[in-house]
Amino acid sequence: xxxxxxxxxxxxxxxxxxxxxxxxxxxxxxxxxxxxxxxxxxxxxxxxxxxxxxxxxxxxxxxxxxxxxxxxxxxxxxxxxxxxxxxxxxxxxxxxxxxxxxxxxxxxxxxxxxxxx
Numbered sequence: 016x017x018x019x020x021x022x023x024x025x026x027x028x029x030x031x032x033x034x035x036x037x038x039x040x041x042x043x044x045x046x047x048x049x050x051x052x053x054x055x056x057x058x059x060x061x062x063x064x065x066x067x068x069x070x071x072x073x074x075x076x077x078x079x080x081x082x083x084x085x086x087x088x089x090x091x092x093x094x095x096x097x098x099x100x101x102x103x104x105x106x107x108x109x110x111x112x113x114x115x116x117x118x119x120x121x122x123x124x125x126x127x128x129x130x131x132x
Contacts, residue, residue, distance in 0.1 A: 016046070032082055046059065047089035056119065057081050061116040075103070083108055084115040 035042040039050050046053065061077045068074045079101065087097055087108075098108045 032078070045089070046085040049083060053081070053085070056123070059122050060115065063122060064115050075107070077097040080111050080115050083111050084119075087112050088116075 035045055036050060038070050042053070048056070057078060057111050060081070064077050064080045066074045082100055083097060083103070086092065086100065087094075094112075095107050097103075098105050101108070103111075
């Protein structure tokens with residue numbers, strides 16, 4: 016693991032995002048969803064994407080997982096660019112995006128997406 020990522024401080028990410036939440040128009044321009052929609056999606060998928068701390072690694076909370084996923088989906092950034100924003104590894108970001116998208120599709124897809132008849 017790269018030394019920069021070993022010292023990952025979740026409060027830095029949290030402070031930036033909390034600041035964005037205070038300005039809904041900025042939050043929307045960064046994540047391309049309204050804050051209420053973000054909260055709705057988070058509430059729907061939180062239990063599915065939540066992880067536990069282990070002796071080897073600290074958990075990445077569900078909010079950060081959704082932020083990473085929305086950042087990827089809204090910006091068109093690559094798996095190489097996003098890890099630097101969140102001090103995460105490329106493979107970690109890849110897994111977060113996959114797991115979170117799967118949770119969104121599995122839990123919200125049946126509600127909002129209808130199959131062709």
